[in-house]
Amino acid sequence: MEVPRLDQPVNFHESVTSMAISALWWQLLHFKGLVQVFLSSHYFVLFPISNKFGYLKMSEEDVAVVGSSSQDDLIIQQHREIEKEISDRIQLVGLKESLETVENEYLNDEIYLKKTRDLGTKYENIRRTRPDGNCFFRAFGYAYLEYLLDKKEEYARFRELAYQSKDRLIKLNFPKFTLEDFHDVFMDVVNVVGKGPESSEELHRMFNEQGYSDYVVVYLRLIASGHLREKEDFYQNFIEGNRTVVDFCSQEVEPMYKESDHIHIIALSSALNVGVRVRYMDRGDGSETRTLRHPLPQVATDHVVIYSKLVERKLR
Amino acid sequence: MALKFNRNKHNSKIILDGERWERRLQKELMSLVREPPPGVVVDSDQGENLSLWTINMTGAEGTLYEGEHFTLQFKFSPKYPFDSPEVTFIGPNIPVHPHVYSNGHICLSILTDDWSPALSVQTVCLSIVSMLSSCKEKKRPPDNSFYVKTCNKNPKKTKWWYHDDTV
Numbered sequence: 306m307e308v309p310r311l312d313q314p315v316n317f318h319e320s321v322t323s324m325a326i327s328a329l330w331w332q333l334l335h336f337k338g339l340v341q342v343f344l345s346s347h348y349f350v351l352f353p354i355s356n357k358f359g360y361l362k363m364s365e366e367d368v369a370v371v372g373s374s375s376q377d378d379l380i381i382q383q384h385r386e387i388e389k390e391i392s393d394r395i396q397l398v399g400l401k402e403s404l405e406t407v408e409n410e411y412l413n414d415e416i417y418l419k420k421t422r423d424l425g426t427k428y429e430n431i432r433r434t435r436p437d438g439n440c441f442f443r444a445f446g447y448a449y450l451e452y453l454l455d456k457k458e459e460y461a462r463f464r465e466l467a468y469q470s471k472d473r474l475i476k477l478n479f480p481k482f483t484l485e486d487f488h489d490v491f492m493d494v495v496n497v498v499g500k501g502p503e504s505s506e507e508l509h510r511m512f513n514e515q516g517y518s519d520y521v522v523v524y525l526r527l528i529a530s531g532h533l534r535e536k537e538d539f540y541q542n543f544i545e546g547n548r549t550v551v552d553f554c555s556q557e558v559e560p561m562y563k564e565s566d567h568i569h570i571i572a573l574s575s576a577l578n579v580g581v582r583v584r585y586m587d588r589g590d591g592s593e594t595r596t597l598r599h600p601l602p603q604v605a606t607d608h609v610v611i612y613s614k615l616v617e618r619k620l621r
Numbered sequence: 622m623a624l625k626f627n628r629n630k631h632n633s634k635i636i637l638d639g640e641r642w643e644r645r646l647q648k649e650l651m652s653l654v655r656e657p658p659p660g661v662v663v664d665s666d667q668g669e670n671l672s673l674w675t676i677n678m679t680g681a682e683g684t685l686y687e688g689e690h691f692t693l694q695f696k697f698s699p700k701y702p703f704d705s706p707e708v709t710f711i712g713p714n715i716p717v718h719p720h721v722y723s724n725g726h727i728c729l730s731i732l733t734d735d736w737s738p739a740l741s742v743q744t745v746c747l748s749i750v751s752m753l754s755s756c757k758e759k760k761r762p763p764d765n766s767f768y769v770k771t772c773n774k775n776p777k778k779t780k781w782w783y784h785d786d787t788v
Contacts, residue, residue: 377780378773482648483702483739486641516641519703523738556730559737561703 399433438562490520532576705736
């Protein structure tokens with residue numbers, strides 16, 4: 306197999322292996338827990354020039370990697386394997402675990418251990434979500450709906466909002482007939498919550514069944530996107546590069562598996578009037594996790610608390 | 622218009638809810654027959670296999686492709702609409718366009734990276750029509766011969782790099 310070379314610029318157009326390498330690099334950063342597996346079983350086979358890895362950049366001038374397209378196949382196959390490994394190991398949404406299980410992961414890491422212990426004084430349980438790029442939306446959906454199981458009034462408010470959201474989104478030019486499918490399934494899940502606390506197991510089952518869970522994720526993505534589009538003038542100020550809000554929505558919010566940034570969190574939180582608190586595990590000073598609240602003036606409590614152990618900004 | 626479909630005998634192993642998959646595709650087909658994008662003609666009878674469609678397209682008036690006829694093929698995996706459809710030009714006339722390879726593969730971001738389950742066959746057709754209509758010079762992509770020789774049959778197995786929205 307031809308080894309990618311970095312020292313000799315080649316002009317190329319669309320099918321580019323280098324881009325894929327950059328993508329893998331990001332995955333490495335994100336999937337910390339998997340680095341070992343990743344490195345030992347695939348990495349060296351594919352690119353036996355690991356010491357040059359750090360030189361790879363995304364700009365056209367710097368990168369000069371055009372191998373055969375069979376490398377594309379290998380890269381995609383490798384992506385699939387990693388995804389499969391993750392999906393075999395981690396449920397879409399896990400069962401409740403005590404914070405101690407997180408502590409046990411950091412026994413040799415003083416900073417993280419201190420911070421996890423601190424979390425333990427404030428929270429009883431944690432649920433893990435699968436790091437598939439949808440984790441924020443899935444975690445949000447689950448955490449909030451679970452919270453609503455015994456909050457009749459708040460549930461009624463949310464159900465009405467969810468029900469009305471379809472027409473709002475159609476007004477924003479989302480294709481009606483695809484939107485309807487997602488809205489219908491979303492409402493099926495919301496209606497289950499209306500049956501009260503005894504439906505908690507059913508909720509859990511639905512969130513672990515791709516046929517429901519992914520529909521919920523899509524619909525929440527559309528709600529977030531709809532909010533950004535409605536307040537386009539405001540959110541344009543927070544979008545980097547030359548992209549418009551609409552570009553950003555169609556490239557970063559609506560597609561599945563695209564990671565969430567603050568803007569996604571704020572959009573969803575504002576659209577549904579639901580407070581979110583994000584606890585970041587980072588290497589900064591102090592014994593507490595960095596906390597980011599996304600409250601709204603009219604929202605007194607944080608309904609959803611999300612824990613992110615990533616140092617990077619994005620939530621997978 | 623009465624549409625009748627038979628269950629695809631190949632999708633017995635559908636990962637997602639099979640009925641929902643079928644319903645969505647039928648809905649899409651009906652909507653495309655009812656309101657096709659300009660220049661697009663689709664036969665409501667796509668045969669037994671709902672996961673494989675053929676769509677005819679005519680180059681719009683006043684564009685470089687005026688009067689030309691093209692055929693698009695759509696393949697839907699059992700994970701559709703969470704996975705994007707596999708879309709290629711097929712048949713004797715493949716449009717000569719900077720984003721279309723001579724083997725029919727199309728470089729269009731919504732077919733891979735920017736695909737969203739809320740998009741549809743209709744939106745894909747619209748994008749392709751507009752991609753053809755805005756073309757100012759008929760030419761193949763610069764790496765056409767290399768790509769066509771080495772690529773996989775399935776364009777979704779190519780890591781595409783999108784960098785030019787202007788043509």
